[in-house]
Amino acid sequence: MKVYTLHHPHEMKQEDFPPISIALGFFDGVHLGHRKVIQKAIDYAKENGIKSAVMTFDPHPSVVLSAKKSSVQYLSSLDQKIKKIEALGVDYLLVVRFTSAFASLEPQEFVDQYLIGLNAVHVTAGFDYSYGKFGRGKMETLPFHARGKFTSTTVEKQTDENEKISSTRIRELLSQGQPGKAARLLGMPHETEGLVVHGEKRGRKIGFPTANIDIENGLLIPSPGVYAVKMNVNHTWYDGVCNVGYKPTFNDPDQAQLSVEVHLFEFNDSIYGENVRVQWIERIRSEKKFNGIDELIAQIEKDKDSAIEILKR
Structure with a gap:
């Protein structure tokens, strides 16, 4: 797996990448819900003879966007996240440094510069993924912003015991002293x-x-x-x-x-x-x-x- 760290404004060009099927998300913990999203991107890549990719962000957006001093308790370090994603068989990992300037991109600018501009031909994300300034871009708006340059897949909510599998839920379980239940959602301890x-x-x-x-x-x-x-x-x-x-x-x-x-x-x-x-x-x-x-x-x-x-x- 090739790992690229992108600082906004990045200098990568479309021709720097082959056509890619890319999964978008922060992916803290790379839990079972995240793996579903990433696997969909991998499956599309295999079915269409192209390369798979994941785009994640560092640090957590709340660290940059919150008015209060935010200290996120991560389920995985960036290094752990990289290892977990690599183990899934992904070809490229793009780690975007989340800064105020990056967060200020309009939804169309994000799509133009970080998806179309990096040769994405298919984009996969969870149903609640948002992008661009104030999170105004949603999975419902992605086909419009794609300008016909890529297709997309929205992964529905993944649940366990009728509750959404999420990093927030896993953090709650660990904070309650329930690592066994957290492991079930993470897919590992x-x-x-x-x-x-x-x-x-x-x-x-x-x-x-x-x-x-x-x-x-x-x-x-x-x-x-x-x-x-x-x-x-x-x-x-x-x-x-x-x-x-x-x-x-x-x-x-x-x-x-x-x-x-x-x-x-x-x-x-x-x-x-x-x-x-x-x-x-x-x-x-x-x-x-x-x-x-x-x-x-x-x-x-x-x-x-x-x-x-x-x-x-």
Whole structure:
């Protein structure tokens, strides 16, 4: 897959691309609804002997368009998104830098410069996709703006249990401590990336050494609690149990900072400075304050047993 980053105004020409069938969307998480849209674009490309493409945007439009300081909690980093889209078999990925100038394009200007101008002959997007200044361009208006240069497909709403499959819904589920339900909509467990950093080393002292993960900025961390997880270290997956929270047994809640600490089973290597990936499988319990170290140790043993049972399933 060839990846292009486009800054407005871009300098690409129509002849820089073969005829392409392109899917449009932000695609945070590349969930099952997104995959339906992308697959339609791929299928059209295969059926018509042309190349497939995806156009996405960075950062999230709300970061640029919101009057308030917006901090989006992403389901995937740009790098994760690229890997997921590549795994679907797409030929080209166009990452458009979302800026105020780009957002000011009229719908016809967006179509002329970013679809017709990049040799799109077929365009696929979800039923609620909008484009151009103030989102005035809709899928209903796309055939008009196409000027007869491309055809289009609108993908209907994808649902699960009568609710729309959306990045917003997945974020809600993770914020409610329901990674299992979120995984069903994502098509795989929610995954975060981060760097193993030095922590307070309390876990090591009580027999449960943990990797303190500095999660990549902007990625959504599930709500505080204890989780069964899998962690990828140096291209190998290990089972573990993770505590997300403020460690109330040890810290003043008013001054504590959120931490993500993973205890891996049957793992003793030193991994400080390693980039790791954490997959969130199932929440075991909420975070709580214990009356002492012995009570904490007993609970960690139970949590470990619970995680082992969950991960066996």
